[in-house]
Amino acid sequence: MEDDCPTEPGARIESLDALRGLALFGVLMVNLQTQFRVSLFRFYSGFHTDPGYANLATDDAIRFLLESKAFAIFSFLFGVGLAMFFERRPMRRLLRRLVVLLLIGFVHMLLWNGDILLAYAVAGLLVSPVLLAGPRIAAGLALACAAIEVLPLPLPGLPAHATMLRQGIAATAVYGGGSFGDVFRFRWNETRLYIVPLLLGSLPHIGGLMLAGTAVWRLGLLSNPKRHLPLYRAAALAGLAIGGGASALEILHEEGRIHLGVLVRVVSCLATVPFALGYVALFFCAIASECGVQLSRIFAPIGRMALTSYVTQSIVLGFVFFGYGLGLCGRLPSAPVALGGITLYAFQIGASHLWLSRFRFGPLEWIWRSLTFGRAQPMRGSCSPAPRLRRG
Secondary structure, three states, X not given: OOOOOOOOHHHXXXXXXXXXXXXXXXXXXXXXXXXXXXXXXXXXXXXXXXXXXXXXXXXXXXXXXXXXXXXXXXXXXXXXXXHHHHHHOOHHHHHHHHHHHHHHHHHHHHHOOOOOHXXXXXXXHHHHHHHHOOHHHHHHHHHHHHHHHHOOOOOOOOOOHHHHHHHHHHHHHHHHHOOHHHHHHHHHHHHHHHHHHHHHHHHHHHHXXXXXXXXXXXXXXXXXXXXXXXXXXXXXHHHHHHHHHHHHHHHHHHOOOOOOHHHHHHHHHHHHHHHHHHHHHHHHHHOOOHHHHHHHHHHHHHHHOHHHHHHHHHHHHHHHHOOOOOXXXXXXXXXXXHHHHHHHHHHXXXXXXXXXXXXXXXXXXXXXXXXXXXXXXXXXXXXXOOOOOOOO
């Protein structure tokens, strides 16, 4: 019989919530620097925008440690979530859940075209049928997606450098000083011309990481961290070493100090996926200790409210940086903006703890679940007890 009752807080895997919460911090810091402080194309046409050691160090730290890695972790965890959901409910319910996310992402895209929910929903719909097959097939398809990224195929991507420069200048002017209508019209054209092709080109990357997440979960590699500790240590060491070296090369290439030529796509992939999976493995190494478990509980609530927190970030930062609010786009250096992002994230952690002490779900999580199950879910109280999943 189908289980229409959503996952109880007690049946959740707290460590995955904590990892999602930590990934959300990386997403916030990257979005803050690349899509709010300056426009996306202004950033990619030259990511050092302000002089001074603090600003240059902030740019390099975010580029080296977080850019693309946080989104990769989220994609991986989304795949884990797909596999977990499918274990308890039929495929049609999972597909409905993804369609609801597609609608949420579309609405969010109208407010801010840096949205990733739409791409996650589309990739999830493409990946979900693989759940009917075995995890080894999912792992093989994940490797195939990685090959697609590396091969010189005509996938949509960033426009030419001159186009990015022009678009970046225009975006800074409109986002920093335009009315809500001006921003909306400019955003619509930017989305149609550049963002949608960019998202389509990213689908093999996102889908491959989701497939990896489904395979890792179904192979039981996340169910007992202590049992898999040697594997995590090896994966952390290899992933961070490969990803760190590739990320350093990528930054040197971007700054014009070296020229990677035809290897640039390979280095870009190695700078993202191994680094992100190394982070995941390092996290599970950390929570094998009691101290790590206690620390992870700080971040678990914001991970449980990741959808609400993510959308709230775009609304708040839109008001701070766009012309219909404070209009600070293009006016602030990166270092103080990063401190502001840390402050916002700390506030969201506190708000998540407070909210979940009274309610079962975040506001948008409640809407997502209610539409998925076709009826309003209880915000207080509980369904019938669900089996508690092991954290290890």
